[in-house]
Amino acid sequence: MSLLEIHDLDKSFHTNNGLTHALKNIQLTIKNGEFITIIGPSGCGKSTLLKIIAGIDIEHSGSVKIDQKEVIGPSIDKGFIFQEPRLFPWFTVEKNIAANFSLNDIKVRKKVDELIKLVRLEGFKKAYPKELSGGMAQRVAIARALLRNPKVLLLDEPFGALDAFTRSHMQEVLFDIWQENRTTMIFVTHDIDEAIFLANRVIIMNARPGTVQKVIRIDSPYPRKKSNKSFQDFRHLVLNEFDKTDELELVDRAGI
Amino acid sequence: MDNKAGVLVPTSMNENRPIKKSMSSQPKKVKKLDVFVRGLIFPIIVLGLWELAGYTDIISETLLPRPSNIFTTFLDLAQTGDLFNHVQISLLRALGGFLIGGSLGLIMGLLVGFSNKVEQTLDPTLQMIRTVPTLAVIPLFILWFGFGEMSKLLLIAKAAFFPLYVNSFLGIRSVDTKLFEVAKVLEFSRWKQITNLILPSALPNILLGLRLALGAAWLALVAAELMGSSEGVGYLIMDARQFSQTSIVFVGIIIFAVFGKASDSFVRYFERKLLKWRDSFQG
Ligand SMILES: Nc1ncnc2c1ncn2[C@@H]1O[C@H](COP(=O)(O)OP(=O)(O)O)[C@@H](O)[C@H]1O
Numbered sequence: 364m365s366l367l368e369i370h371d372l373d374k375s376f377h378t379n380n381g382l383t384h385a386l387k388n389i390q391l392t393i394k395n396g397e398f399i400t401i402i403g404p405s406g407c408g409k410s411t412l413l414k415i416i417a418g419i420d421i422e423h424s425g426s427v428k429i430d431q432k433e434v435i436g437p438s439i440d441k442g443f444i445f446q447e448p449r450l451f452p453w454f455t456v457e458k459n460i461a462a463n464f465s466l467n468d469i470k471v472r473k474k475v476d477e478l479i480k481l482v483r484l485e486g487f488k489k490a491y492p493k494e495l496s497g498g499m500a501q502r503v504a505i506a507r508a509l510l511r512n513p514k515v516l517l518l519d520e521p522f523g524a525l526d527a528f529t530r531s532h533m534q535e536v537l538f539d540i541w542q543e544n545r546t547t548m549i550f551v552t553h554d555i556d557e558a559i560f561l562a563n564r565v566i567i568m569n570a571r572p573g574t575v576q577k578v579i580r581i582d583s584p585y586p587r588k589k590s591n592k593s594f595q596d597f598r599h600l601v602l603n604e605f606d607k608t609d610e611l612e613l614v615d616r617a618g619i
Numbered sequence: 620m621d622n623k624a625g626v627l628v629p630t631s632m633n634e635n636r637p638i639k640k641s642m643s644s645q646p647k648k649v650k651k652l653d654v655f656v657r658g659l660i661f662p663i664i665v666l667g668l669w670e671l672a673g674y675t676d677i678i679s680e681t682l683l684p685r686p687s688n689i690f691t692t693f694l695d696l697a698q699t700g701d702l703f704n705h706v707q708i709s710l711l712r713a714l715g716g717f718l719i720g721g722s723l724g725l726i727m728g729l730l731v732g733f734s735n736k737v738e739q740t741l742d743p744t745l746q747m748i749r750t751v752p753t754l755a756v757i758p759l760f761i762l763w764f765g766f767g768e769m770s771k772l773l774l775i776a777k778a779a780f781f782p783l784y785v786n787s788f789l790g791i792r793s794v795d796t797k798l799f800e801v802a803k804v805l806e807f808s809r810w811k812q813i814t815n816l817i818l819p820s821a822l823p824n825i826l827l828g829l830r831l832a833l834g835a836a837w838l839a840l841v842a843a844e845l846m847g848s849s850e851g852v853g854y855l856i857m858d859a860r861q862f863s864q865t866s867i868v869f870v871g872i873i874i875f876a877v878f879g880k881a882s883d884s885f886v887r888y889f890e891r892k893l894l895k896w897r898d899s900f901q902g
């Protein structure tokens with residue numbers, strides 16, 4: 364059963380220096396419960412695509428449908444995780460997760476407590492964002508989105524600013540969440556290992572104008588080990604795609 | 620990272636450590652006391668020299684009464700109950716003017732902050748009035764309202780209005796657009812947007828405005844009482860000046876200073892309580 368359907372999506376930005384063709388002729392169907400990662404060089408329109416799916420940006424041509432309904436604006440059934448955690452600094456961890464819901468509501472209270480456990484933040488309920496590390500703050504942001512039971516979670520390079528240790532920890536946390544909830548995930552990254560570690564399908568994008576170059580199905584069983592032979596094979600498969608387009612920029616940024 | 624063996628430590632253990640910059644509190648306290656004592660050295664030396672200079676008649680008692688003399692004058696005034704009355708009158712004036720001007724400033728600042736239309740209608744005029752120095756309107760107020768309470772209250776209110784107006788307006792307008800985007804994605808109602816996002820984010824500016832407004836109200840009080848009054852600390856000072864009772868003038872000045880500092884500390888205390896979430900706040 365397909366959750367998201369994108370047809371003939373085209374997007375241009377009008378700027379002072381003329382027209383930027385950010386996305387061209389995007390066709391994409393994503394099934395319910397799938398884990399999709401999107402990888403591509405910087406400026407290829409990954410964030411733009413995610414914002415269009417989220418309904419944050421609705422000025423485009425073509426159609427974007429979730430559950431057969433056209434996306435016309437942002438809503439809580441499309442959770443969005445930005446590169447920065449974007450927590451409310453004046454709220455504690457638990458209040459940040461609840462946000463516009465009241466913690467006095469027993470149902471909200473219970474769900475918030477469950478989520479704090481899920482993202483492994485027991486003991487930090489009453490902490491303020493300034494007391495959290497980057498990874499912890501990002502987990503609060505994920506819990507905040509999950510509280511609203513989204514149909515799909517859109518993550519825009521959520522671990523990009525974290526150090527390598529923290530990042531691989533966060534990948535495991537996110538993987539556990541997905542195993543438990545089966546929330547559909549669309550995850551943008553520029554880290555090839557991260558993309559292969561998590562995804563059912565890796566979508567490789569290409570720049571100027573942004574297009575989908577190739578979709579690679581990763582059909583090795585979870586949980587995956589980055590040192591495995593099959594993991595390395597997929598890695599080469601993805602790298603080959605980038606060689607074809609001479610996009611060394613991405614490889615550089617991934618630190619390979 | 621204290622990982623000498625190069626072993627992969629389970630990251631969750633490192634990760635779940637809050638980054639609180641906590642020093643053990645004992646040496647910190649001692650240091651605070653140290654700083655306090657060091658701060659006292661200079662004033663004590665100055666007071667000692669001053670007392671000595673008066674005692675040996677190097678300086679005339681009418682120009683610069685000795686500290687001990689000022690202190691006994693203070694005790695005398697306090698005993699008759701006169702001082703208490705004057706202080707009470709002054710405090711009521713300052714508080715009244717501050718409440719009128721400050722609350723109007725806050726309300727206008729919020730209205731103008733929330734609505735572009737209100738901003739376009741009111742802000743240009745208010746900004747123009749703001750540039751008029753408070754002291755310059757004293758003659759006008761005297762002409763209109765005489766030397767009575769009304770002109771004093773209005774003068775103080777005018778002084779307290781603008782710091783709160785300007786800062787609450789600024790606070791509302793400087794909400795992080797990234798957090799606005801979050802509020803949109805989370806489907807905040809307009810009401811939640813105001814209470815959960817805009818007001819908390821404007822609070823540091825509003826409290827700063829409050830502090831500046833209190834300071835301004837206090838200054839205006841002094842000006843208002845010195846321009847002519849029959850009671851209040853300012854009157855006490857002017858009256859004593861006519862009779863060359865310099866020590867009473869000193870008592871008045873010290874009272875103004877002490878209450879000014881006290882009101883400032885009061886707001887600072889609230890800032891510390893309300894803004895403990897702030898990263899940069901080292902209260
Ligand atoms: N708000 C905007 N205004 C103008 N151009 C934009 C805007 N956002 C993105 N772009 C342009 O669209 C292209 C794709 O950007 P983006 O989606 O942010 O790429 P990515 O996330 O893959 O790095 C870039 O060329 C960028 O300069």
Ligand SMILES: [Mg+2]
Nearest residue numbers: 409410411519
């Ligand atoms: Mg991006």
